Amino acid sequence: MHRFEADQIAIIGPGLLGGSIGLALRQSGYRGRLVGFARRATTAEQAVKRGCIDTAAPSLVEAVRGSDFVILCTPVSVILQQLADIAPVVGDRTVITDVGSTKRSIVAIAEQHLREPGQFVGSHPMAGGSDTGPEAARANLFDHKPCIVTPTGITDPEAVRRVERFWLQLGMHVHRMSVNQHDDAVARISHLPHALAFVLVDLAHRYGGLEVASTGFSQTTRIAKGDPKLWTDIFLDNRDHLLRNLTAWSQGIEEFRRLVASGDRQTLQSFIAAAQSARVAWPEPENNGNGKLPEPT
């Protein structure tokens, strides 16, 4: 496998994800320049201080100009705006990717605005955490986690390979999917679980019991600590797929309710045993999300 190479990478939004990308790139041996841009000056300063980026550009456009690889690490609605803003200054051979949790609208806007739409490759690294900002960034955030890359029919194959090499170099397992496959799969394994966690906390908060809730509840609802604006963006941007998966969810719950109501012990236990085996057999990603923050490398 070829190594990922670039002379200058622009990290737009050097927070938890963007900042960790900078740290992980350095740890992987990347020797080019790392330019960052953050909307808030304190974020940019902190990112420089922690070694996530070498320098903070004074503007979005300045960060992108002269970079041969650009990665957008802001919330979905901001990525949509930034793609339009950077389009006039992106070099023709510059590869652009992002970390947005939904892909349809991002890919559509990118292909609509960029002069070389084939140079955009949607990415979704399945890594994160409830802490935010460059303070929470760490070089091992991506280790052994899945990353979905979503080329379309017009994406330049060399740009896809370059983006895949980028994530591989950060230690991720790369999966190539269509935009539609991605949005459906993540609606089910990420957006739906977040929705369930928010609704579950609301229920316990409304009807009581939080004072005796323990580890199981804590783990199940940890993702309900996610940023409300970020998750509103994601749910609405992926509305169609989320609604379809919510329908499948309600059917699943109704089947389960009927099993419990029937008192049919054997069928209920078979259902639970099948789910339990599937969960046990699943090669769980290493949980490096609760460890201590490593020092910046």
Add this chain to the structure above:
Amino acid sequence: MHRFEADQIAIIGPGLLGGSIGLALRQSGYRGRLVGFARRATTAEQAVKRGCIDTAAPSLVEAVRGSDFVILCTPVSVILQQLADIAPVVGDRTVITDVGSTKRSIVAIAEQHLREPGQFVGSHPMAGGSDTGPEAARANLFDHKPCIVTPTGITDPEAVRRVERFWLQLGMHVHRMSVNQHDDAVARISHLPHALAFVLVDLAHRYGGLEVASTGFSQTTRIAKGDPKLWTDIFLDNRDHLLRNLTAWSQGIEEFRRLVASGDRQTLQSFIAAAQSARVAWPEPENNGNGKLPEPT
């Protein structure tokens, strides 16, 4: 506060919970005898070897005879049977408690069978883990976790105090609730989350996406690794409360679905923000569940 004292404690079922009780008792300075009984000889041997109990009794009745404190640490359906089995040999001043996840049927059976029904006090320590057996036992399993104690109108107040002292000595936060309050609260904050985790794994397994699922999915569904027989027992034994909470759940999901479908960004974000604040404000129990197993003390 008075210290918990007993000359001989019988731990029936020295697995993860029962074994951890033995280790925690010793660590807390308990100096009396610890007698155990396990249905499988290898479990009993392992429990002795790890120091969870001093000796393994040859039978359930032998373990209980001569003990002035008995704790039943087996699955709900087994506890029901064991309460009937031990009734003839329990000393009149022996206090009996259990760790069952549902309380109505256990308390009913205890009060029906025991010669001194006032000496039975239902308990539910909110601690556990997906690993089972005395190999997984550890002295800090109960530290800072909630424990619910469920006396009824006929429970001897001194027995209640003794059981509460027992859990306090193991480091737990004790909450006194009626049987009904307990069964409703745990249906919501424990049984419902387990049901959701099983259904979520089933959905992802059936429709795909597990290959790109990551940390969030892993945490949300960790409790789906629970023992199928144990959870079938719990769901059916607490059927009424679980069904009522499943109905409230479906209403909550329907409200959420409507919010997403409406595209009303402001109301959706307010809902998420309220749940997120409640989760952040919740004094999460210390997660000592993923740490290394301490050596037996």
